[in-house]
Amino acid sequence: MLEGHTMEEVLIVRFSEIALKSPRIRRWMISRLRKNLEDALKAAEVGGRVEEKWERIYIWTEDVKKASEAAGRVFGVRSLSPAVAYEYMDLEDLIEKAATWAEECVRGRKFAVRARRDKDLPFTSMDIMVKLGERLKPLGEVDLTSPQVTVNVEVRGRVVYLFSEVLEGPGGLPLGTQGRALSLLSGGFDSAVSSWYVMRRGVELDYVTFSLAGPLQMRDALLVAGVLSSHWSHGYRPTLHLVDFSGVLDEIERVVQAPLRGVVLRHLFYRAAEMIADEEGHLSLVTGESLGQVSSQTLSNLSAASAGIGLPILRPLIGMDKEEIIGKAREIGTAELSEKVVEYCAIARGSSINLSRERFIQVLKNMNLRVLEEAVEGRWKVKLPDGAPGALSEIESRIESWRYRGDEGEDVVRVNYGKGVQVVTPNGFPLTGRELKRALKGLKGGEGVHRLPRGFTYVFSCPTGGWAVRMVSLLRSLGYDAYYSH
Numbered sequence: 001m002l003e004g005h006t007m008e009e010v011l012i013v014r015f016s017e018i019a020l021k022s023p024r025i026r027r028w029m030i031s032r033l034r035k036n037l038e039d040a041l042k043a044a045e046v047g048g049r050v051e052e053k054w055e056r057i058y059i060w061t062e063d064v065k066k067a068s069e070a071a072g073r074v075f076g077v078r079s080l081s082p083a084v085a086y087e088y089m090d091l092e093d094l095i096e097k098a099a100t101w102a103e104e105c106v107r108g109r110k111f112a113v114r115a116r117r118d119k120d121l122p123f124t125s126m127d128i129m130v131k132l133g134e135r136l137k138p139l140g141e142v143d144l145t146s147p148q149v150t151v152n153v154e155v156r157g158r159v160v161y162l163f164s165e166v167l168e169g170p171g172g173l174p175l176g177t178q179g180r181a182l183s184l185l186s187g188g189f190d191s192a193v194s195s196w197y198v199m200r201r202g203v204e205l206d207y208v209t210f211s212l213a214g215p216l217q218m219r220d221a222l223l224v225a226g227v228l229s230s231h232w233s234h235g236y237r238p239t240l241h242l243v244d245f246s247g248v249l250d251e252i253e254r255v256v257q258a259p260l261r262g263v264v265l266r267h268l269f270y271r272a273a274e275m276i277a278d279e280e281g282h283l284s285l286v287t288g289e290s291l292g293q294v295s296s297q298t299l300s301n302l303s304a305a306s307a308g309i310g311l312p313i314l315r316p317l318i319g320m321d322k323e324e325i326i327g328k329a330r331e332i333g334t335a336e337l338s339e340k341v342v343e344y345c346a347i348a349r350g351s352s353i354n355l356s357r358e359r360f361i362q363v364l365k366n367m368n369l370r371v372l373e374e375a376v377e378g379r380w381k382v383k384l385p386d387g388a389p390g391a392l393s394e395i396e397s398r399i400e401s402w403r404y405r406g407d408e409g410e411d412v413v414r415v416n417y418g419k420g421v422q423v424v425t426p427n428g429f430p431l432t433g434r435e436l437k438r439a440l441k442g443l444k445g446g447e448g449v450h451r452l453p454r455g456f457t458y459v460f461s462c463p464t465g466g467w468a469v470r471m472v473s474l475l476r477s478l479g480y481d482a483y484y485s486h
Protein backbone atom coordinates (compact mmCIF):
# COMPACT_ATOMS: atom_id res chain seq x y z
CA MET A 1 0.00 0.00 0.00
CA LEU A 2 2.70 2.37 -1.09
CA GLU A 3 4.47 2.17 2.24
CA GLY A 4 7.70 3.89 1.34
CA HIS A 5 7.22 3.19 -2.38
CA THR A 6 6.28 5.80 -4.92
CA MET A 7 4.63 3.40 -7.34
CA GLU A 8 3.02 0.01 -6.89
CA GLU A 9 0.89 -2.41 -8.89
CA VAL A 10 -2.58 -3.01 -7.55
CA LEU A 11 -5.81 -4.73 -8.53
CA ILE A 12 -8.91 -2.58 -8.06
CA VAL A 13 -12.01 -4.58 -7.13
CA ARG A 14 -15.46 -3.03 -7.56
CA PHE A 15 -18.43 -4.62 -5.91
CA SER A 16 -21.90 -5.09 -7.24
CA GLU A 17 -25.08 -4.77 -5.20
CA ILE A 18 -23.23 -4.37 -1.94
CA ALA A 19 -23.08 -0.65 -2.70
CA LEU A 20 -26.88 -0.44 -2.43
CA LYS A 21 -27.02 -1.81 1.11
CA SER A 22 -27.37 0.06 4.39
CA PRO A 23 -24.02 1.11 5.95
CA ARG A 24 -24.04 -1.70 8.53
CA ILE A 25 -24.83 -4.45 6.01
CA ARG A 26 -22.45 -2.93 3.50
CA ARG A 27 -19.54 -3.00 5.96
CA TRP A 28 -20.31 -6.62 6.88
CA MET A 29 -20.56 -7.72 3.24
CA ILE A 30 -17.37 -5.94 2.20
CA SER A 31 -15.57 -7.61 5.05
CA ARG A 32 -16.84 -11.04 3.97
CA LEU A 33 -15.85 -10.27 0.39
CA ARG A 34 -12.33 -9.41 1.57
CA LYS A 35 -12.05 -12.76 3.36
CA ASN A 36 -13.27 -14.64 0.29
CA LEU A 37 -10.78 -12.79 -1.90
CA GLU A 38 -7.99 -13.71 0.50
CA ASP A 39 -9.06 -17.33 0.27
CA ALA A 40 -9.08 -17.16 -3.55
CA LEU A 41 -5.57 -15.70 -3.64
CA LYS A 42 -4.32 -18.36 -1.26
CA ALA A 43 -5.82 -21.13 -3.39
CA ALA A 44 -4.17 -19.65 -6.49
CA GLU A 45 -0.89 -19.27 -4.57
CA VAL A 46 -0.73 -15.55 -5.21
CA GLY A 47 0.92 -13.48 -2.51
CA GLY A 48 -0.70 -10.16 -1.73
CA ARG A 49 -2.57 -8.01 0.70
CA VAL A 50 -6.27 -7.30 0.46
CA GLU A 51 -7.24 -3.85 1.65
CA GLU A 52 -10.87 -3.14 2.39
CA LYS A 53 -12.26 0.37 1.85
CA TRP A 54 -15.76 1.82 1.71
CA GLU A 55 -15.80 2.31 -2.08
CA ARG A 56 -13.47 -0.42 -3.32
CA ILE A 57 -11.26 -3.28 -2.35
CA TYR A 58 -7.60 -3.06 -3.35
CA ILE A 59 -5.38 -6.09 -3.83
CA TRP A 60 -1.72 -5.17 -3.52
CA THR A 61 0.22 -7.89 -5.25
CA GLU A 62 3.19 -8.53 -7.46
CA ASP A 63 1.21 -10.78 -9.78
CA VAL A 64 -1.76 -8.68 -10.83
CA LYS A 65 -2.64 -11.00 -13.72
CA LYS A 66 -2.90 -14.12 -11.60
CA ALA A 67 -4.69 -12.16 -8.89
CA SER A 68 -7.30 -10.93 -11.35
CA GLU A 69 -7.95 -14.47 -12.57
CA ALA A 70 -8.53 -15.59 -8.99
CA ALA A 71 -10.61 -12.56 -8.00
CA GLY A 72 -12.67 -12.95 -11.18
CA ARG A 73 -14.16 -16.09 -9.67
CA VAL A 74 -15.30 -14.51 -6.41
CA PHE A 75 -18.98 -13.69 -6.08
CA GLY A 76 -19.78 -10.09 -5.20
CA VAL A 77 -17.08 -8.79 -7.55
CA ARG A 78 -18.64 -6.64 -10.27
CA SER A 79 -15.45 -5.68 -12.09
CA LEU A 80 -11.68 -5.55 -11.78
CA SER A 81 -8.96 -3.27 -13.04
CA PRO A 82 -5.26 -4.01 -12.98
CA ALA A 83 -3.78 -0.62 -12.10
CA VAL A 84 -0.73 1.24 -10.92
CA ALA A 85 -0.86 3.49 -7.88
CA TYR A 86 1.29 6.59 -7.27
CA GLU A 87 1.58 8.98 -4.40
CA TYR A 88 1.31 12.53 -5.73
CA MET A 89 2.07 15.93 -4.24
CA ASP A 90 -0.30 18.28 -6.06
CA LEU A 91 -2.40 18.44 -9.20
CA GLU A 92 0.59 19.22 -11.38
CA ASP A 93 2.53 16.25 -10.05
CA LEU A 94 -0.53 14.04 -10.50
CA ILE A 95 -0.93 15.07 -14.16
CA GLU A 96 2.78 14.53 -14.76
CA LYS A 97 2.66 10.99 -13.34
CA ALA A 98 -0.54 10.11 -15.18
CA ALA A 99 0.80 11.45 -18.48
CA THR A 100 4.03 9.48 -18.18
CA TRP A 101 2.08 6.30 -17.46
CA ALA A 102 -0.47 6.90 -20.27
CA GLU A 103 1.94 7.89 -23.07
CA GLU A 104 2.43 4.38 -24.44
CA CYS A 105 -1.28 3.46 -24.18
CA VAL A 106 -2.55 6.40 -26.21
CA ARG A 107 0.18 6.77 -28.82
CA GLY A 108 -1.36 6.70 -32.30
CA ARG A 109 -4.82 5.78 -31.00
CA LYS A 110 -8.20 7.33 -30.35
CA PHE A 111 -8.41 7.90 -26.61
CA ALA A 112 -10.52 9.33 -23.82
CA VAL A 113 -9.65 10.36 -20.29
CA ARG A 114 -12.05 9.68 -17.43
CA ALA A 115 -11.50 10.79 -13.87
CA ARG A 116 -13.02 10.33 -10.41
CA ARG A 117 -11.86 11.81 -7.15
CA ASP A 118 -12.77 12.15 -3.49
CA LYS A 119 -15.03 15.13 -2.92
CA ASP A 120 -12.77 16.86 -0.38
CA LEU A 121 -9.82 17.37 -2.76
CA PRO A 122 -8.88 20.89 -3.94
CA PHE A 123 -9.37 20.08 -7.64
CA THR A 124 -12.24 18.60 -9.68
CA SER A 125 -12.50 15.56 -11.94
CA MET A 126 -12.95 18.00 -14.82
CA ASP A 127 -9.61 19.66 -13.98
CA ILE A 128 -7.90 16.27 -14.30
CA MET A 129 -9.64 15.35 -17.56
CA VAL A 130 -8.94 18.70 -19.23
CA LYS A 131 -5.30 18.95 -18.16
CA LEU A 132 -4.40 15.33 -18.85
CA GLY A 133 -6.28 15.42 -22.17
CA GLU A 134 -4.24 18.43 -23.23
CA ARG A 135 -0.97 16.79 -22.26
CA LEU A 136 -1.78 13.64 -24.21
CA LYS A 137 -3.40 15.27 -27.25
CA PRO A 138 -0.20 15.46 -29.35
CA LEU A 139 0.26 11.68 -29.07
CA GLY A 140 -3.14 10.50 -30.32
CA GLU A 141 -6.65 11.63 -31.12
CA VAL A 142 -9.18 12.55 -28.45
CA ASP A 143 -12.44 10.65 -29.04
CA LEU A 144 -14.96 10.65 -26.22
CA THR A 145 -17.65 8.61 -27.97
CA SER A 146 -15.77 5.58 -29.29
CA PRO A 147 -12.22 5.61 -27.94
CA GLN A 148 -9.84 2.70 -28.59
CA VAL A 149 -8.37 3.23 -25.17
CA THR A 150 -9.64 4.93 -22.04
CA VAL A 151 -7.21 6.35 -19.53
CA ASN A 152 -8.89 6.10 -16.15
CA VAL A 153 -7.71 8.22 -13.26
CA GLU A 154 -9.05 7.65 -9.76
CA VAL A 155 -7.84 9.83 -6.94
CA ARG A 156 -8.32 8.70 -3.34
CA GLY A 157 -6.63 10.93 -0.78
CA ARG A 158 -2.93 11.18 -1.57
CA VAL A 159 -2.96 8.28 -3.99
CA VAL A 160 -3.79 8.24 -7.69
CA TYR A 161 -4.77 5.01 -9.43
CA LEU A 162 -4.29 4.65 -13.18
CA PHE A 163 -5.78 1.95 -15.37
CA SER A 164 -7.15 1.29 -18.81
CA GLU A 165 -8.73 -2.14 -18.48
CA VAL A 166 -12.06 -3.06 -16.86
CA LEU A 167 -12.62 -6.82 -16.54
CA GLU A 168 -16.02 -8.23 -15.69
CA GLY A 169 -16.51 -10.20 -12.47
CA PRO A 170 -19.30 -12.69 -11.76
CA GLY A 171 -21.43 -10.17 -9.82
CA GLY A 172 -23.86 -11.28 -7.13
CA LEU A 173 -23.23 -11.22 -3.38
CA PRO A 174 -20.32 -12.53 -1.32
CA LEU A 175 -20.54 -16.22 -0.50
CA GLY A 176 -21.56 -16.65 3.12
CA THR A 177 -23.91 -13.69 3.36
CA GLN A 178 -27.14 -15.63 2.68
CA GLY A 179 -26.92 -18.79 4.75
CA ARG A 180 -26.42 -22.39 3.70
CA ALA A 181 -28.33 -24.68 1.34
CA LEU A 182 -28.09 -28.22 -0.02
CA SER A 183 -27.85 -28.69 -3.77
CA LEU A 184 -29.00 -31.90 -5.47
CA LEU A 185 -26.13 -32.58 -7.84
CA SER A 186 -26.30 -35.30 -10.49
CA GLY A 187 -23.19 -34.35 -12.44
CA GLY A 188 -25.30 -33.25 -15.46
CA PHE A 189 -25.26 -29.73 -16.95
CA ASP A 190 -28.28 -28.42 -15.10
CA SER A 191 -27.50 -29.10 -11.48
CA ALA A 192 -23.97 -27.69 -11.84
CA VAL A 193 -25.32 -24.46 -13.31
CA SER A 194 -28.14 -24.16 -10.77
CA SER A 195 -25.61 -24.56 -7.96
CA TRP A 196 -23.54 -21.75 -9.45
CA TYR A 197 -26.51 -19.39 -9.61
CA VAL A 198 -27.45 -19.97 -6.00
CA MET A 199 -23.87 -19.50 -4.81
CA ARG A 200 -23.80 -16.31 -6.83
CA ARG A 201 -26.47 -14.91 -4.54
CA GLY A 202 -24.21 -15.48 -1.54
CA VAL A 203 -25.40 -18.93 -0.42
CA GLU A 204 -22.89 -21.44 0.92
CA LEU A 205 -23.66 -24.74 -0.78
CA ASP A 206 -23.17 -28.34 0.17
CA TYR A 207 -24.04 -31.10 -2.29
CA VAL A 208 -25.87 -34.40 -2.27
CA THR A 209 -25.69 -37.02 -4.98
CA PHE A 210 -27.98 -40.02 -5.07
CA SER A 211 -26.02 -42.74 -6.68
CA LEU A 212 -28.18 -44.70 -9.07
CA ALA A 213 -25.22 -46.53 -10.57
CA GLY A 214 -22.84 -47.23 -7.72
CA PRO A 215 -19.38 -45.75 -8.15
CA LEU A 216 -20.00 -44.55 -11.73
CA GLN A 217 -22.35 -41.77 -10.76
CA MET A 218 -20.33 -40.98 -7.65
CA ARG A 219 -17.32 -40.30 -9.83
CA ASP A 220 -19.26 -37.96 -12.13
CA ALA A 221 -20.64 -35.95 -9.25
CA LEU A 222 -17.35 -35.81 -7.39
CA LEU A 223 -15.57 -34.34 -10.41
CA VAL A 224 -18.23 -31.68 -10.98
CA ALA A 225 -18.45 -30.82 -7.29
CA GLY A 226 -14.65 -30.55 -7.37
CA VAL A 227 -14.79 -27.83 -10.04
CA LEU A 228 -17.57 -25.96 -8.23
CA SER A 229 -15.64 -26.01 -4.99
CA SER A 230 -12.16 -25.23 -6.29
CA HIS A 231 -13.25 -22.53 -8.77
CA TRP A 232 -16.29 -20.94 -7.19
CA SER A 233 -16.53 -21.57 -3.45
CA HIS A 234 -13.79 -19.32 -2.13
CA GLY A 235 -14.47 -18.69 1.52
CA TYR A 236 -16.33 -21.96 2.09
CA ARG A 237 -15.37 -25.65 2.15
CA PRO A 238 -18.37 -27.65 0.91
CA THR A 239 -19.31 -31.20 1.83
CA LEU A 240 -20.48 -33.67 -0.79
CA HIS A 241 -22.89 -36.29 0.57
CA LEU A 242 -22.85 -39.47 -1.51
CA VAL A 243 -25.96 -41.57 -0.98
CA ASP A 244 -26.28 -45.08 -2.38
CA PHE A 245 -29.82 -45.15 -3.75
CA SER A 246 -29.88 -48.72 -5.05
CA GLY A 247 -32.05 -49.99 -2.19
CA VAL A 248 -34.52 -47.18 -2.83
CA LEU A 249 -34.65 -48.01 -6.55
CA ASP A 250 -35.40 -51.62 -5.69
CA GLU A 251 -38.27 -50.51 -3.48
CA ILE A 252 -39.63 -48.24 -6.23
CA GLU A 253 -39.48 -51.09 -8.74
CA ARG A 254 -41.23 -53.38 -6.28
CA VAL A 255 -44.12 -51.06 -5.47
CA VAL A 256 -44.61 -48.41 -8.15
CA GLN A 257 -45.94 -48.84 -11.69
CA ALA A 258 -43.47 -47.93 -14.41
CA PRO A 259 -44.98 -44.61 -15.63
CA LEU A 260 -45.11 -43.23 -12.09
CA ARG A 261 -41.59 -44.17 -11.07
CA GLY A 262 -39.85 -41.02 -12.34
CA VAL A 263 -41.99 -38.71 -10.22
CA VAL A 264 -41.73 -40.95 -7.18
CA LEU A 265 -37.94 -41.04 -7.54
CA ARG A 266 -37.86 -37.24 -7.71
CA HIS A 267 -39.97 -36.99 -4.56
CA LEU A 268 -37.67 -39.40 -2.76
CA PHE A 269 -34.66 -37.30 -3.81
CA TYR A 270 -36.28 -34.32 -2.11
CA ARG A 271 -37.24 -36.37 0.96
CA ALA A 272 -33.76 -37.76 1.43
CA ALA A 273 -32.20 -34.35 0.82
CA GLU A 274 -34.53 -32.85 3.40
CA MET A 275 -33.41 -35.41 5.99
CA ILE A 276 -29.79 -34.42 5.39
CA ALA A 277 -30.66 -30.72 5.41
CA ASP A 278 -32.44 -31.06 8.77
CA GLU A 279 -29.45 -32.82 10.23
CA GLU A 280 -26.87 -30.41 8.83
CA GLY A 281 -28.78 -27.14 9.22
CA HIS A 282 -29.43 -26.21 5.60
CA LEU A 283 -32.16 -23.63 5.01
CA SER A 284 -33.23 -24.80 1.58
CA LEU A 285 -32.78 -27.33 -1.24
CA VAL A 286 -31.58 -26.48 -4.74
CA THR A 287 -32.26 -28.37 -7.98
CA GLY A 288 -31.50 -27.90 -11.66
CA GLU A 289 -35.06 -28.36 -12.82
CA SER A 290 -36.32 -26.26 -15.69
CA LEU A 291 -40.00 -26.15 -16.47
CA GLY A 292 -41.09 -28.68 -19.08
CA GLN A 293 -37.56 -29.77 -19.99
CA VAL A 294 -38.49 -33.43 -19.58
CA SER A 295 -41.78 -35.09 -18.70
CA SER A 296 -40.96 -35.41 -15.02
CA GLN A 297 -40.45 -31.64 -14.90
CA THR A 298 -43.91 -30.52 -15.97
CA LEU A 299 -45.58 -28.15 -13.56
CA SER A 300 -48.00 -30.79 -12.37
CA ASN A 301 -45.26 -33.36 -11.75
CA LEU A 302 -43.03 -30.86 -9.96
CA SER A 303 -46.02 -29.95 -7.84
CA ALA A 304 -46.84 -33.61 -7.11
CA ALA A 305 -43.23 -34.51 -6.32
CA SER A 306 -42.94 -31.56 -3.92
CA ALA A 307 -45.97 -32.65 -1.85
CA GLY A 308 -45.12 -32.82 1.82
CA ILE A 309 -41.66 -31.27 1.46
CA GLY A 310 -41.30 -28.60 4.12
CA LEU A 311 -38.12 -26.85 3.00
CA PRO A 312 -38.23 -24.38 0.12
CA ILE A 313 -36.81 -25.81 -3.12
CA LEU A 314 -34.84 -23.23 -5.11
CA ARG A 315 -34.91 -23.84 -8.87
CA PRO A 316 -32.83 -21.08 -10.42
CA LEU A 317 -33.05 -22.53 -13.95
CA ILE A 318 -36.83 -22.71 -14.01
CA GLY A 319 -37.21 -20.25 -16.89
CA MET A 320 -34.05 -21.05 -18.83
CA ASP A 321 -33.66 -22.89 -22.14
CA LYS A 322 -31.29 -25.83 -22.42
CA GLU A 323 -28.99 -23.90 -24.78
CA GLU A 324 -28.58 -21.06 -22.31
CA ILE A 325 -27.83 -23.55 -19.55
CA ILE A 326 -25.15 -25.32 -21.57
CA GLY A 327 -23.64 -21.96 -22.54
CA LYS A 328 -23.39 -21.06 -18.87
CA ALA A 329 -21.88 -24.45 -18.05
CA ARG A 330 -19.11 -23.69 -20.56
CA GLU A 331 -18.44 -20.34 -18.92
CA ILE A 332 -18.16 -21.75 -15.42
CA GLY A 333 -16.05 -24.74 -16.44
CA THR A 334 -18.35 -27.67 -15.71
CA ALA A 335 -19.50 -28.42 -19.28
CA GLU A 336 -16.58 -30.62 -20.23
CA LEU A 337 -17.29 -32.95 -17.34
CA SER A 338 -21.08 -32.89 -17.68
CA GLU A 339 -20.83 -33.73 -21.38
CA LYS A 340 -19.46 -37.16 -20.48
CA VAL A 341 -22.17 -37.89 -17.94
CA VAL A 342 -24.85 -40.33 -19.02
CA GLU A 343 -28.24 -40.86 -17.42
CA TYR A 344 -27.50 -44.22 -15.83
CA CYS A 345 -30.86 -45.22 -14.69
CA ALA A 346 -33.86 -46.21 -16.79
CA ILE A 347 -36.24 -44.89 -14.14
CA ALA A 348 -34.64 -41.46 -14.17
CA ARG A 349 -34.63 -41.48 -17.97
CA GLY A 350 -38.08 -42.89 -18.57
CA SER A 351 -41.06 -40.76 -19.44
CA SER A 352 -43.62 -39.92 -16.80
CA ILE A 353 -47.33 -39.34 -16.99
CA ASN A 354 -48.81 -36.27 -15.37
CA LEU A 355 -49.82 -37.02 -11.85
CA SER A 356 -52.05 -35.13 -9.42
CA ARG A 357 -50.92 -34.58 -5.85
CA GLU A 358 -53.76 -36.72 -4.50
CA ARG A 359 -52.94 -39.69 -6.69
CA PHE A 360 -49.27 -39.32 -5.91
CA ILE A 361 -49.81 -39.38 -2.15
CA GLN A 362 -51.79 -42.61 -2.59
CA VAL A 363 -48.88 -44.22 -4.46
CA LEU A 364 -46.43 -43.28 -1.72
CA LYS A 365 -48.56 -44.88 0.98
CA ASN A 366 -47.61 -48.34 -0.29
CA MET A 367 -43.88 -47.76 0.02
CA ASN A 368 -41.60 -48.83 2.81
CA LEU A 369 -39.63 -45.69 3.44
CA ARG A 370 -37.26 -47.34 5.88
CA VAL A 371 -34.96 -47.97 2.87
CA LEU A 372 -34.71 -44.22 2.42
CA GLU A 373 -33.60 -43.67 6.00
CA GLU A 374 -31.03 -46.44 5.67
CA ALA A 375 -29.63 -44.90 2.50
CA VAL A 376 -29.31 -41.50 4.17
CA GLU A 377 -27.79 -42.91 7.35
CA GLY A 378 -25.21 -44.86 5.38
CA ARG A 379 -24.08 -41.86 3.33
CA TRP A 380 -20.46 -41.07 2.62
CA LYS A 381 -19.36 -37.49 3.36
CA VAL A 382 -16.52 -36.02 1.35
CA LYS A 383 -15.04 -32.69 2.42
CA LEU A 384 -14.08 -30.58 -0.59
CA PRO A 385 -11.67 -29.83 -2.05
CA ASP A 386 -9.15 -31.62 0.20
CA GLY A 387 -11.00 -34.92 0.48
CA ALA A 388 -11.65 -35.19 -3.27
CA PRO A 389 -8.43 -36.89 -4.44
CA GLY A 390 -8.67 -39.63 -1.80
CA ALA A 391 -12.35 -40.26 -2.49
CA LEU A 392 -11.75 -40.26 -6.23
CA SER A 393 -9.04 -42.87 -6.07
CA GLU A 394 -11.21 -45.05 -3.86
CA ILE A 395 -14.10 -44.75 -6.32
CA GLU A 396 -11.85 -45.34 -9.34
CA SER A 397 -10.37 -48.44 -7.84
CA ARG A 398 -13.83 -49.81 -7.16
CA ILE A 399 -14.85 -49.11 -10.75
CA GLU A 400 -11.72 -50.81 -12.04
CA SER A 401 -11.94 -53.86 -9.85
CA TRP A 402 -15.57 -54.41 -10.86
CA ARG A 403 -14.83 -54.25 -14.58
CA TYR A 404 -14.66 -57.63 -16.33
CA ARG A 405 -11.31 -58.27 -17.98
CA GLY A 406 -11.31 -62.04 -18.36
CA ASP A 407 -11.71 -64.13 -21.51
CA GLU A 408 -14.86 -65.90 -22.43
CA GLY A 409 -14.02 -68.70 -20.03
CA GLU A 410 -15.99 -71.84 -19.36
CA ASP A 411 -17.60 -70.63 -16.18
CA VAL A 412 -18.82 -67.15 -17.21
CA VAL A 413 -22.53 -66.37 -17.02
CA ARG A 414 -23.37 -63.36 -19.20
CA VAL A 415 -26.47 -61.29 -18.47
CA ASN A 416 -27.27 -58.50 -20.87
CA TYR A 417 -30.11 -56.09 -20.22
CA GLY A 418 -31.01 -54.43 -23.49
CA LYS A 419 -34.52 -54.91 -24.76
CA GLY A 420 -35.41 -57.45 -22.11
CA VAL A 421 -32.88 -59.67 -20.38
CA GLN A 422 -30.69 -61.96 -22.48
CA VAL A 423 -28.50 -64.59 -20.87
CA VAL A 424 -25.67 -66.78 -22.10
CA THR A 425 -24.75 -69.58 -19.75
CA PRO A 426 -21.70 -71.86 -19.83
CA ASN A 427 -21.71 -75.65 -20.18
CA GLY A 428 -22.71 -77.33 -16.99
CA PHE A 429 -24.70 -74.37 -15.66
CA PRO A 430 -27.56 -76.00 -13.77
CA LEU A 431 -30.36 -73.49 -14.54
CA THR A 432 -32.19 -72.69 -17.75
CA GLY A 433 -32.18 -69.06 -18.91
CA ARG A 434 -35.67 -68.56 -17.57
CA GLU A 435 -34.77 -70.02 -14.15
CA LEU A 436 -31.70 -67.79 -14.00
CA LYS A 437 -33.77 -64.68 -14.66
CA ARG A 438 -36.19 -65.68 -11.96
CA ALA A 439 -33.37 -66.30 -9.49
CA LEU A 440 -31.83 -62.89 -10.25
CA LYS A 441 -35.19 -61.22 -9.77
CA GLY A 442 -35.62 -62.96 -6.44
CA LEU A 443 -32.24 -61.81 -5.19
CA LYS A 444 -33.52 -58.45 -4.06
CA GLY A 445 -36.07 -60.11 -1.81
CA GLY A 446 -33.44 -62.57 -0.57
CA GLU A 447 -35.06 -65.76 -2.01
CA GLY A 448 -32.91 -65.97 -5.13
CA VAL A 449 -29.73 -66.53 -3.15
CA HIS A 450 -30.66 -70.15 -2.56
CA ARG A 451 -31.31 -70.74 -6.23
CA LEU A 452 -28.43 -68.87 -7.84
CA PRO A 453 -25.49 -71.27 -8.28
CA ARG A 454 -22.11 -70.34 -6.82
CA GLY A 455 -18.76 -71.18 -8.40
CA PHE A 456 -19.51 -69.20 -11.58
CA THR A 457 -18.50 -65.72 -12.66
CA TYR A 458 -21.44 -63.42 -13.40
CA VAL A 459 -20.90 -60.63 -15.93
CA PHE A 460 -23.58 -57.95 -16.42
CA SER A 461 -24.02 -55.36 -19.11
CA CYS A 462 -26.67 -52.81 -20.07
CA PRO A 463 -26.74 -49.78 -22.39
CA THR A 464 -25.94 -47.14 -19.76
CA GLY A 465 -24.12 -49.18 -17.13
CA GLY A 466 -26.44 -48.28 -14.26
CA TRP A 467 -28.41 -51.49 -14.00
CA ALA A 468 -25.31 -53.63 -14.56
CA VAL A 469 -23.34 -51.88 -11.81
CA ARG A 470 -26.25 -52.20 -9.41
CA MET A 471 -26.42 -55.95 -10.10
CA VAL A 472 -22.68 -56.29 -9.53
CA SER A 473 -22.94 -54.41 -6.28
CA LEU A 474 -25.82 -56.62 -5.13
CA LEU A 475 -24.18 -59.92 -6.07
CA ARG A 476 -20.90 -58.91 -4.53
CA SER A 477 -22.62 -57.97 -1.28
CA LEU A 478 -23.98 -61.54 -1.26
CA GLY A 479 -20.54 -63.02 -1.82
CA TYR A 480 -20.76 -63.84 -5.55
CA ASP A 481 -18.04 -63.31 -8.13
CA ALA A 482 -19.58 -60.55 -10.26
CA TYR A 483 -18.39 -57.97 -12.81
CA TYR A 484 -19.83 -55.51 -15.28
CA SER A 485 -18.76 -55.06 -18.87
CA HIS A 486 -19.59 -52.54 -21.59
Ligand code: ATP
Binds near residue numbers: 294
Ligand atom coordinates in the same frame (compact mmCIF):
# COMPACT_ATOMS: atom_id res chain seq x y z
P1 ATP B 1 -29.01 -32.50 -14.71
O1 ATP B 1 -28.47 -31.91 -15.98
O2 ATP B 1 -28.72 -31.66 -13.51
O3 ATP B 1 -28.63 -33.93 -14.54
P2 ATP B 1 -31.42 -33.27 -15.97
O4 ATP B 1 -31.73 -32.37 -17.10
O5 ATP B 1 -30.75 -34.56 -16.26
O6 ATP B 1 -30.59 -32.46 -14.87
P3 ATP B 1 -33.25 -34.63 -14.23
O7 ATP B 1 -32.48 -35.88 -14.32
O8 ATP B 1 -34.72 -34.68 -14.36
O9 ATP B 1 -32.80 -33.50 -15.25
O10 ATP B 1 -32.89 -33.98 -12.83
C1 ATP B 1 -33.41 -32.76 -12.42
C2 ATP B 1 -32.69 -32.31 -11.16
O11 ATP B 1 -32.84 -33.27 -10.11
C3 ATP B 1 -31.21 -32.19 -11.36
O12 ATP B 1 -30.85 -30.95 -11.91
C4 ATP B 1 -30.71 -32.36 -9.96
O13 ATP B 1 -30.84 -31.17 -9.20
C5 ATP B 1 -31.64 -33.41 -9.40
N1 ATP B 1 -31.08 -34.76 -9.62
C6 ATP B 1 -31.33 -35.61 -10.64
N2 ATP B 1 -30.66 -36.77 -10.49
C7 ATP B 1 -29.97 -36.66 -9.34
C8 ATP B 1 -29.07 -37.51 -8.62
N3 ATP B 1 -28.79 -38.73 -9.06
N4 ATP B 1 -28.51 -37.05 -7.49
C9 ATP B 1 -28.80 -35.81 -7.03
N5 ATP B 1 -29.65 -34.97 -7.65
C10 ATP B 1 -30.22 -35.37 -8.79
Ligand code: MG
Binds near residue numbers: 186188343
Ligand atom coordinates in the same frame (compact mmCIF):
# COMPACT_ATOMS: atom_id res chain seq x y z
MG1 MG C 1 -29.31 -35.61 -15.33
